[in-house]
Structures are given as C-alpha cells and as structure tokens.
Amino acid sequence: MHPSTTQISAGVIEDNPQNLEIARVCLIHQLHAQYQGGWNSGTSFFAWHSAHSNIDLDILLLDIHMPKESGIKLYQTVRKALPHTKIIAWTADVVPQRVVVYQQIGFDGMIGKPINTKYFPLQIQRILAGEAVWEI
Numbered sequence: 080m081h082p083s084t085t086q087i088s089a090g091v092i093e094d095n096p097q098n099l100e101i102a103r104v105c106l107i108h109q110l111h112a113q114y115q116g117g118w119n120s121g122t123s124f125f126a127w128h129s130a131h132s133n134i135d136l137d138i139l140l141l142d143i144h145m146p147k148e149s150g151i152k153l154y155q156t157v158r159k160a161l162p163h164t165k166i167i168a169w170t171a172d173v174v175p176q177r178v179v180v181y182q183q184i185g186f187d188g189m190i191g192k193p194i195n196t197k198y199f200p201l202q203i204q205r206i207l208a209g210e211a212v213w214e215i
Contacts, residue, residue: 087137087207090115092124092153093169094145101194102140102169109200112138120145121153128160136164138203140190143170143181154184165206173215182213191215 089112093099099117106112115134118124141157143150150168157166168181168189181189188206190199191214198214206212 087112087203088115088135089113089138089140090124090136091117091140091142091169092119092121092145092150092157093117093140093142094119094147095142098142098192101196105194105196105199106203109196110203121148121156124157125160136161137207138165138167140167140169141186143168143172151180151184154186158185167206167212178213188212189214 087110089106091099091102093102103114103117107114115136116127118127139157139161141150141154154166165187168186169192170189171192173189173191178189188211190202202212202214
C-alpha cells in the first residue's frame, strides 16, 4: 500500500506524551494517515487491539525504551498479532551496534528520535514500499 494512492492506517506505541503527539501530528498532517491511536504501553495497545481486531494497521511506530517494558521484547508479541504490519523501531538509541540488533530482530525499519519532520513522510513511504530504512 502506498500513501499517495491509499490512505494508510497507522499507530504508535510510545510512553512519552510529547513524542506521541509529534508522531500523531506527522502521521495525520504529513501522510494523511488514518490514525488509529497512540498507546503508552504494550498493555494499552493490546487492550485496544482486542476490541478492534478487525482494524489492520499498515504501520506501527514502536518505542524501544519505555520504563516498564522493552520495545525489543514487545516486538515479538506485536509481530504475532500484526503479521502484515510494518513495525518500525522508533528510538534515540541509534548507535550502529543497536541498529544491527533491530535489524536482526526483524523490525521493518528504524527511524531515529527526534523525528526529522522534513524526511519523516518519505521514510514512511519508503518503508511501506518495502525499502530498508535504518536512518537517524
């Protein structure tokens, strides 16, 4: 699915309210995404998902470092629930060794925090097109 031809369905798992709002605004206003929600934990995401299992997400930004859970550990559970969703590691921890870990785990890409709002729409479009995006 390509954002220019079809509206994408997107969500964000992020514990920081400011980062969550920035992602929401970028997804809605830059990509014209159908924003399904922002969840501050895996628990809140899965509560939503169980009530909305008929909604497919095209893309999910997943915070790697949350205080009560690891985005890396959460990835496996989310991947099982959303096998066709592009799951993006969203993190400030972008040292090359960590990027390799995100790749090995199976993330569909990585976008560094803070979001570069100039490049964010193109990064999302590239990931949705199947391109490997591992950028700060």
